[in-house]
Amino acid sequence: xxxxxxxxxxxxxxxxxxxxxxxxxxxxxxxxxxxxxxxxxxxxxxxxxxxxxxxxxxxxxxxxxxxxxxxxxxxxxxxxxxxxxxxxxxxxxxxxxxxxxxxxxxxx
Numbered sequence: 001x002x003x004x005x006x007x008x009x010x011x012x013x014x015x016x017x018x019x020x021x022x023x024x025x026x027x028x029x030x031x032x033x034x035x036x037x038x039x040x041x042x043x044x045x046x047x048x049x050x051x052x053x054x055x056x057x058x059x060x061x062x063x064x065x066x067x068x069x070x071x072x073x074x075x076x077x078x079x080x081x082x083x084x085x086x087x088x089x090x091x092x093x094x095x096x097x098x099x100x101x102x103x104x105x106x107x108x
Contacts, residue, residue: 015063015064017062018058018059018061018062019059023045023047023052023055024058025087026044026045027041027045027052027056028084029084031076031077031078032083035077036076037073037074037076038053038073038076041056060076064079064083065077065078065079
C-alpha cells in the first residue's frame with residue numbers, strides 16, 4: 001500500500017478548518033452571491049467588526065476569499081467558487097441523514 005501524501009492532506013485540513021464555523025460558512029455563502037464590504041457583512045452576521053474581520057482573515061489565509069481595497073472600505077469576494085459545492089454537498093449529507101433518522105423513527 002502506498003504511503004499517503006500527508007502534506008496534501010494537511011493543506012486540505014487547513015481549508016476545512018477555515019470552513020469549520022457556522023459564521024464562516026455563512027460568509028462563504030453570502031460572498032458566493034456577490035462581493036460585500038466588511039460593514040455589510042458585519043450587519044448581516046450581527047457581530048462586531050473585529051469578530052467578522054477575524055473570520056474573513058481565516059478564510060483569506062486559506063485562499064477561499066480575496067480582498068480589494070476601495071478608499072476606506074475593504075471588499076471581500078469569493079475567490080474559489082467551488083467552495084459553494086462543499087456547502088451543497090454538506091446540505092445533501094444533512095438531508096440524507098435526516099431522511100434516515102425519520103425512516104428509523106417510523107419503523108419503531
